[in-house]
Amino acid sequence: MLTLMKSQMADDDHLDNFEARGKLQLNLAHDPKHTYLFDEFEKADLETIFDKIKMFTDVEMGMSMEEMIREHKILSSIFLPVCSFDDSTLENQNKEAVSAIEGIIYPWFGVGYRLDRIQYSMENSSRDLVDHSREAVLHS
Numbered sequence: 001m002l003t004l005m006k007s008q009m010a011d012d013d014h015l016d017n018f019e020a021r022g023k024l025q026l027n028l029a030h031d032p033k034h035t036y037l038f039d040e041f042e043k044a045d046l047e048t049i050f051d052k053i054k055m056f057t058d059v060e061m062g063m064s065m066e067e068m069i070r071e072h073k074i075l076s077s078i079f080l081p082v083c084s085f086d087d088s089t090l091e092n093q094n095k096e097a098v099s100a101i102e103g104i105i106y107p108w109f110g111v112g113y114r115l116d117r118i119q120y121s122m123e124n125s126s127r128d129l130v131d132h133s134r135e136a137v138l139h140s
Contacts, residue, residue, distance in 0.1 A: 001101055001110030002061060005068075008075040015061040018085075018097045025086040026050045026099050029065065035082050036102050037109060050083075059085075059112045062097040080104050085112070 002015060032038035032046050041049075065084050069076045080103075084096035101110045 001112045004110045008078055016063055018059055018062040026083040027086050027093055029081050037082055064095050065098055066094040068098055
């Protein structure tokens with residue numbers, strides 16, 4: 001996902017550092033029927049699924065929903081943020097980091113998911129708060 005986003009940003013633009021705060025649950029940004037990724041789901045059912053998901057992952061860079069739409073006009077004309085990473089310390093969802101994007105016209109999709117965490121993060125779980133439960137490992 002970050003590669004897709006960075007490809008549409010100016011060379012001097014940088015992604016912000018993003019620190020995961022525990023289990024990264026997803027917040028839906030739009031009604032599922034208005035997305036390609038989740039158009040087969042009813043909103044209540046998808047929200048229930050998102051409340052149960054425990055992501056075996058974390059991300060170290062990203063951008064807020066607000067920044068993507070307001071500051072990166074080219075990027076936001078090609079990709080739409082579909083989900084954000086839940087962060088209860090922030091005032092609203094627009095301040096949360098984008099966790100999934102999809103193409104507005106073309107069927108391009110991106111999800112902020114670090115597959116390498118299953119291999120390299122076990123010794124850092126107390127520091128980076130990555131969920132290493134059996135459910136999370138099986139999900140990954």
